[in-house]
Amino acid sequence: MKIAIWIRELMSGSQFHMAVALVCATAGLSASALAVPAEAGVVPAVRGMSTPGVGEAPEGFGTGMLLWGPPGSRQPLPMLDLHVEIDITGLMVHGTVSQAFKNPTLETIEAVYVFPLPEKAAVHHMEIRIGERRIVSVIKEKEAARQTYQTARREGRKAALLEQERPNLFTIAVAGVNPGEEVHVRLEYVEELTYASGTFELVFPLTYSSRYGPSPSPGSDADHRSGQTILPAVAAPPRATLTVRLQAGLPLAEVTSKSHDIESRWDNEVLVIEAESGAPFAADRDFHLRFTPQVGHEPEAVLLVEDRDATRYALLMVFPPSHAPEMTGLATETLFVVDVSGSMSGPSMRQARAALAAAVKRLHPDDAFNILAFNDGVRVFADDYVAASEVEREQAYSWIQGLTAGGGTRIDLALEAALELVELHETWRVERIVFMTDGAVSTEDAVLERIRSRLGKARLHTLGIGAAPNRYLMRKMAEAGKGLCDFISRVDQAGNQIDLFLSRLSRPVMTDIELTWEGDVPPDTYPQRLPDLHAGEPLILSARFAPGAGQGRVVLSGRLAGGPIRRVLDLGGSPGHATGIATRWARHKAGDLMDSLHQGADPDLVRRDVIEVSRRFGIVTRYTSLVAVEEFPTADGVNLQIRVASAVPGRGQLPLGGTHEPLMRLVMMLCAIAAGVTGLVGHALRRGRPGRGT
Structure with a gap:
């Protein structure tokens, strides 16, 4: 009883609140003063913390924080x-x-x-x-x-x-x-x-x-x-x-x-x-x-098959010779088409000039070339193709350095002029067009249809220039032209990227590639138009057969420098145990559906079809x-x-900070003391309070 009276007197009025505040402040001060990096174990979560929600990633940290x-x-x-x-x-x-x-x-x-x-x-x-x-x-x-x-x-x-x-x-x-x-x-x-x-x-x-x-x-x-x-x-x-x-x-x-x-x-x-x-x-x-596979002096073909839900899917890979002599490459006749419109001003124009000069430098003496520059008009380096002699290449370098950006972008005019030049010129060489542009054009469908209908045996390759090229158009132009596609976005990387791109298409190893599906209805394939086979670049095709089909033979034919080539692959004898083949086809199918939006397809129908493919094959899509x-x-x-934290590349994990477990025990103990004092004081006050009716 005396203790209760003493506590009541000590804690009377504002002294009571001060005592409780002092204990809690001491706990807080201890936590602040003694804070050290946390160790493994239980740590307190902070209620009400603001963190990125689902679908948001903090860009200041490494992934997995x-x-x-x-x-x-x-x-x-x-x-x-x-x-x-x-x-x-x-x-x-x-x-x-x-x-x-x-x-x-x-x-x-x-x-x-x-x-x-x-x-x-x-x-x-x-x-x-x-x-x-x-x-x-x-x-x-x-x-x-x-x-x-x-x-x-x-x-x-x-x-x-x-x-x-x-x-x-x-x-x-x-x-x-x-x-x-x-x-x-x-x-x-x-x-x-x-x-x-x-x-x-x-x-x-x-x-x-x-x-x-x-x-x-x-x-x-x-x-x-x-x-x-x-x-x-x-x-x-x-x-x-x-x-x-x-x-x-x-x-x-x-x-x-x-x-x-x-x-x-x-x-x-x-x-x-x-x-x-x-x-x-x-x-x-x-x-x-x-890993490097062993490939002979001629292209190698590999056929892998996966059976899924009573449907057969196939993956065909054709590999070029690993060490083909230079003479096996086919001589080329190349028309370089470069965009010099106003949208190419600044770094894009410098990239284009560097790309052109590097491309001309890589030509061989038995190759031929010409250059066409366009904006809202067209002009050419020469009236016809010229041999890639040292003299002609030096003249081309000077012509390239004089190119400046300005005017509108008429890809349609440039493409028409390029196709006319290809159509009017008979040659024994491999014909190709290398298109360098940022693709700033609104007539995408017309451009693609013109390529499909008039390109003939020529190949069209695209090199996207600038920070924001029309990637869809560049990629689709290359697909329609059975060519390759690449992009250059930074001036400081232009040299290396151009060199890699040009080395890929330097000389085709195998052209006029065709597939014949014997004993089967032709499957649904991606890509639908087969490109040439280039040194160091495999040809890859995904196919989906109708239910019950896919048991016949595949005949691969084409043209090498030494003459025609023919390979026969047996689908029926291939075990369907490969993995990922069906999913690859599904990814390309979904991508093709998304591309159809650029061609005016109904967005609701595209969404429905993409979702159907996604659900059937279990792939995450847009x-x-x-x-x-x-x-x-x-x-x-x-x-x-x-x-969840992951490591920063080449270093340890990011720092682990916060209050560790021993300190939290101390803080919790101090808070418990405060709570105990509060309860004791309250109890004493209640007992010492006069009751009703006294």
Whole structure:
């Protein structure tokens, strides 16, 4: 009783509030003064924190950040291990990425994991495993998928949503992760290997390069979307394992990696390759794998087949000779068409002049060439094609340096003049047109139709110039002209890009390529018009047969420098066990449907057809997303957002800051003391208060 009276006297009036405030202030001061980088373990989540939502990635951090904290001072938490398994069949890649993360906070959270994938990857499967539960994704229209995810999130159910942020960046948002709970996310994707100069290359990004920039003011839109400046790395990067199973379809001459030590072994006809001998390694740099198939002195053809839902899909690959002598290339007759309109002013014009000069320099003495410059009119270097002698090339260099930009863009006039020159000129050489422009034209359909109907045996290649060329038109012009397409966007990269482009189309190894489908109805193929086969550049075709078809033979024919060539491939004898073949066809089908929008197709019909392809083949498109939701609510409480951390390239993880567990115990103890004092005082006051009726 005496203690209660003493406390009541001590805490009377404002002294009571001061005492409570003093204890809480002491706790806050201790937290501020003793703050050190957090260690692994349980850390407090911050209620009401503002983080990017689903579909937004902070550009100031590396990909895969598990962030917590208030705007302007968010810090990443460490990511758990990463496991990658890659199956390669021919040039098709089927990858499986498995990631695990744990809710290290004391709250129920929403984890937003932003991660990189190869640029041309198409994700087609995702699943979540939480304990013994397994939640598998389904394809839905993008808005419907978001609504399904948000509904599950509000109801406290486990859910995940995968969306394509950029061509090589996807996000997974997983809602309803309880304190201390581990969530394992597994996704599968397909892509194609790159092939250049006789060598395949696989690149798997184990971390995504950060976008550096000044820290915006807290609470601003820039702060919400862009993130902050990266601090020095202090924590160890996450650990990863990576295994590749390779079935190239051709004998292998060499398998190497410039990024990691690799160990390989044969398992029947499959070469199993493990990074760092299969042991976990630091995921602080991308994985690179290169392999070179053995190719003879003539083109090699490989046919791979996949049977899916009673339908046969095929992938035909034709490889040029790996070390073809220069004389085997066919002599060329090239018309260079360059855009000198006003839209090409400045850097674009400098790029165009550099490209032209480099192209002329690469010609051989038995080649012939001419140059046509256009804006709202046309002018030519010579009245007819001229031999690529040293004298003619020197004169061409001077003519090129005199080109300046100005006037309108009449691609139709330039194309008409170029086609007339090709039609009126008889030659034994391979005819080709190299078009250099930014494609600033509104008559796309007319241009493409003119190429298809009048180009004849000539080939048309396109080189997009400038920061924002009409990529659709450039690509479609090249497809219609059975040619190649490339782009130059920066002046400082013009030289290397031009050299690579010109080396690709320098001299065709095989022309007039045709396919005959014996014993079958011709399948639906992409591309529909076959380009020439160039040195270091394979020809790749995807086909889908009618149900029950695809059991006959494929006859490949064409023309080499030494005469005609013919190859026969048996579809009926090919086992349909390859993977990724059907998905590749579906991706090209969806792309062809999207391209039809440029040709006036009904947007609603295109959307419907793309969604149908997406659902049937399980690919994420512009209109669809993968969403996975469990059936019954198990999450406890509201969701906060955090992001899973990944390593910055070539460095450790980003810094881990915040209050660590021992300090939090101290803070919680001080707050408990404050609460105890408050309760004790309140109890004393109530007991000492006169009762009613006394």
